[in-house]
Amino acid sequence: MANVVLALVPAGIAGGYFFGSRAVLVMAVCIAACVVSEAVWQKLSGLKVAVSDLSAVLTGLLLAYNLPPSIPLWMAAVGGAFAIIIVKQFFGGLGQNIMNPALAGRAMMLICWPVAMTTWALNGISGATPLAVIKSGSGELPSLMDAFIGNIGGCIGETSAIALLIGGVYLIARGIISWRIPVVYIATVAVLSVITGRAGGPVLEILTGGLMLGAFFMATDYATSPMTPPGQIAFALGCGIIASLIRAFGGYPEGVSYSILIMNLAVPIIDRLTPTRILGEAKKNAGK
Amino acid sequence: MSLSTFRGGIHPPESKSQTEKKEIEVLEPKGELVFPMSQHLGVPCSPIVKKGDRVLVGQKIADSEAFVSAPILSSVSGAVKEIGTRMTISGAMESCVIIDSDGKFEHAADFLPHRDFRQLDKAECLRIIRAAGLVGMGGATFPTHVKLSPPPDKKIRWIIVNGAECEPFLNCDNRLMVEHPEPIIGGLEICLHLFPDAEGVIAIEKNKPDAISRIGAELSERSANIRVMPHNVKYPQGAEKMLIYTVTGQEIPPGALPADVGCLVLNVSTISHIWHAITDGIPVLDRVISVVGDVVKNPKNIMAPLGVSVRELVDASGGFTEEPAKVLSGGPMMGIAMRSLDVPIVKGTSGVLALSSRSAPIFEESNCIRCGRCATTCPMGLQPSILDRLVRARDYATFEAAGGMNCIECGSCTYACPSRRYLTQLCRDGKAGVMAERRRQKEKGENR
Numbered sequence: 155m156a157n158v159v160l161a162l163v164p165a166g167i168a169g170g171y172f173f174g175s176r177a178v179l180v181m182a183v184c185i186a187a188c189v190v191s192e193a194v195w196q197k198l199s200g201l202k203v204a205v206s207d208l209s210a211v212l213t214g215l216l217l218a219y220n221l222p223p224s225i226p227l228w229m230a231a232v233g234g235a236f237a238i239i240i241v242k243q244f245f246g247g248l249g250q251n252i253m254n255p256a257l258a259g260r261a262m263m264l265i266c267w268p269v270a271m272t273t274w275a276l277n278g279i280s281g282a283t284p285l286a287v288i289k290s291g292s293g294e295l296p297s298l299m300d301a302f303i304g305n306i307g308g309c310i311g312e313t314s315a316i317a318l319l320i321g322g323v324y325l326i327a328r329g330i331i332s333w334r335i336p337v338v339y340i341a342t343v344a345v346l347s348v349i350t351g352r353a354g355g356p357v358l359e360i361l362t363g364g365l366m367l368g369a370f371f372m373a374t375d376y377a378t379s380p381m382t383p384p385g386q387i388a389f390a391l392g393c394g395i396i397a398s399l400i401r402a403f404g405g406y407p408e409g410v411s412y413s414i415l416i417m418n419l420a421v422p423i424i425d426r427l428t429p430t431r432i433l434g435e436a437k438k439n440a441g442k
Numbered sequence: 443m444s445l446s447t448f449r450g451g452i453h454p455p456e457s458k459s460q461t462e463k464k465e466i467e468v469l470e471p472k473g474e475l476v477f478p479m480s481q482h483l484g485v486p487c488s489p490i491v492k493k494g495d496r497v498l499v500g501q502k503i504a505d506s507e508a509f510v511s512a513p514i515l516s517s518v519s520g521a522v523k524e525i526g527t528r529m530t531i532s533g534a535m536e537s538c539v540i541i542d543s544d545g546k547f548e549h550a551a552d553f554l555p556h557r558d559f560r561q562l563d564k565a566e567c568l569r570i571i572r573a574a575g576l577v578g579m580g581g582a583t584f585p586t587h588v589k590l591s592p593p594p595d596k597k598i599r600w601i602i603v604n605g606a607e608c609e610p611f612l613n614c615d616n617r618l619m620v621e622h623p624e625p626i627i628g629g630l631e632i633c634l635h636l637f638p639d640a641e642g643v644i645a646i647e648k649n650k651p652d653a654i655s656r657i658g659a660e661l662s663e664r665s666a667n668i669r670v671m672p673h674n675v676k677y678p679q680g681a682e683k684m685l686i687y688t689v690t691g692q693e694i695p696p697g698a699l700p701a702d703v704g705c706l707v708l709n710v711s712t713i714s715h716i717w718h719a720i721t722d723g724i725p726v727l728d729r730v731i732s733v734v735g736d737v738v739k740n741p742k743n744i745m746a747p748l749g750v751s752v753r754e755l756v757d758a759s760g761g762f763t764e765e766p767a768k769v770l771s772g773g774p775m776m777g778i779a780m781r782s783l784d785v786p787i788v789k790g791t792s793g794v795l796a797l798s799s800r801s802a803p804i805f806e807e808s809n810c811i812r813c814g815r816c817a818t819t820c821p822m823g824l825q826p827s828i829l830d831r832l833v834r835a836r837d838y839a840t841f842e843a844a845g846g847m848n849c850i851e852c853g854s855c856t857y858a859c860p861s862r863r864y865l866t867q868l869c870r871d872g873k874a875g876v877m878a879e880r881r882r883q884k885e886k887g888e889n890r
Contacts, residue, residue: 204808207808246809247809248808248811249809249810249811249812249861250809376811376812376813376814377811377812378812379812381812381814381817381825381827382814382817382825429825429844430817430820430823430824430825431823432696432822432823432824432845432848433448433449433683433687433693433694433696433821433822433823433848434683434693434694434695434696434698434848435695435696435823435845
């Protein structure tokens with residue numbers, strides 16, 4: 155967990171740089187809400203308090219990265235508590251949750267407080283995110299360079315592609331995540347953006363929205379992704395297709411969160427259909 | 443020869459340096475020696491001596507009518523003190539023959555040296571091998587005469603000598619190869635005499651350069667169809683199925699035996715005992731044991747007579763520098779924790795490993811986070827995290843359907859698990875659960 159938190163630091167610095175101290179405050183509130191919820195739950199239910207495993211810190215950080223910097227702090231705190239208690243602890247705690255807690259927390263917040271969750275401001279000026287611009291067909295798209303470094307509207311931790319890439323490459327280099335899910339996910343979105351003729355082109359398509367954050371840090375969550383390599387590829391492909399369909403044809407401008415949540419629910423069946431091959435067994439047993 | 447490798451596996455610290463260069467020392471037994479009736483896989487033996495009998499070195503003291511069994515011979519001369527129940531190295535209480543050594547080492551005349559094995563036919567060789575009490579000395583203790591009697595329709599193409607010794611800490615096989623390469627090659631020649639169509643391969647992990655060069659030098663003077671094959675260092679390279687894959691590229695189907703893919707695998711110690719039994723007329727009386735670990739004062743490789751207590755080996759190695767947290771029979775990966783030092787060593791004992799609480803901490807399990815590392819490291823291609831869940835739910839039928847019976851208990855998954863779950867232990871329980879269920883079904887069928 156410590157390594158994943160470390161890998162998220164560059165994106166946090168970028169968020170603080172582009173969105174100011176308010177973003178840092180949101181991160182602090184989310185982390186505090188998650189850690190306190192976990193500790194209180196574990197205490198009350200007679201479990202060993204295991205906040206030192208840093209999993210709650212990680213959930214809090216990821217949730218904050220998925221929120222607009224202007225989000226009211228109490229909402230952020232409620233989102234963190236929901237993520238930990240309802241999504242994670244109700245299902246059995248660490249490793250047992252069926253959905254990514256941070257993303258499920260964000261989905262709940264988007265349903266409860268749609269306005270607060272979709273109000274974006276950059277440098278004090280409110281404006282639409284690049285994906286909202288593409289969806290509505292009006293407004294100006296940012297330059298690729300701005301999208302790459304993160305000088306665009308969006309959630310706290312999702313805008314700086316370079317910062318997320320640094321963290322993602324670190325995780326792959328350390329062997330903590332495999333390349334399969336992020337690479338297949340991002341490639342699928344790029345290819346489908348060409349097929350569906352998206353206005354910004356494939357490069358802008360993969361640099362904007364929550365794709366980098368989702369592909370490297372959320373879809374790769376061990377608890378909610380398949381365990382075998384073929385399963386991971388199928389999972390990432392599904393994420394890419396669903397995200398692209400929502401972006402191109404759905405009511406929301408962005409579909410990364412929902413694509414991962416939906417595919418999270420498909421993990422048990424994917425795991426069942428992609429067993430490992432036992433040594434000496436005939437070299438075909440998928441689907442058996 | 444290109445070096446292929448099996449899927450999965452781990453790279454634990456090799457920790458071989460304590461006894462890597464230590465010459466094998468011979469231990470003289472004192473006092474009483476204890477011989478458990480079950481030192482092999484198969485039917486346990488029954489004593490054929492009684493209290494007060496005088497026995498000689500190499501004299502058979504217990505045997506069984508069963509084919510899958512191997513007799514037990516005395517390693518000393520002396521008097522039978524008792525036939526009773528004692529704790530064995532696995533912690534179980536078993537029937538044992540206890541002999542008081544008289545220190546004279548008078549040999550029994552049961553064995554004849556056969557300088558030229560080529561004049562013996564297969565049946566005679568197998569008879570001598572069984573009479574010598576030979577079992578797989580790598581630890582599996584499968585009776586050697588059974589292994590060397592595959593069904594006639596199985597054509598044996600490879601006889602593989604297992605010199606991998608992939609368990610960390612242990613050097614008993616390594617030292618045997620470095621100090622006594624001739625009996626190993628000689629034993630392999632005997633096996634090739636029994637299976638003339640086979641090729642002999644001596645497989646050694648590359649972290650044993652001395653063994654590779656010693657065996658290689660010994661071989662170059664002979665013309666037989668034997669080659670040395672150094673292979674990559676990876677645990678569990680010495681596991682039979684992994685070794686066969688590395689040497690021949692073949693996978694053994696679940697439930698099948700090495701002979702089904704034309705292979706026989708014998709440990710270096712077993713194969714040199716084949717040579718000693720047939721050529722020198724010396725049965726299995728002793729074996730090399732590495733006495734190692736961070737709390738052992740003078741770690742050693744000891745040629746120990748069967749039946750001496752672990753305590754004697756520890757005393758011969760200078761004792762402990764501090765109270766060990768754990769003493770294992772075998773290596774750190776597959777070894778079994780001992781309950782007492784006052785248990786006799788048996789044919790399958792390869793090491794005595796004593797560790798402090800610093801090097802053998804006991805971790806608390808935490809939840810599985812589904813990282814999949816256990817599945818990546820499992821050399822058998824199983825998914826230990828799933829098997830673990832099934833065993834905890836006592837769902838032995840699904841455990842079996844998920845391939846649980848293929849587990850070789852190598853410990854790689856437990857080593858790799860970041861949540862420190864007791865995966866190997868649970869798989870072992872699961873296998874025992876399936877076997878118990880099968881027995882119940884069988885009894886039900888018989889009672890009907």
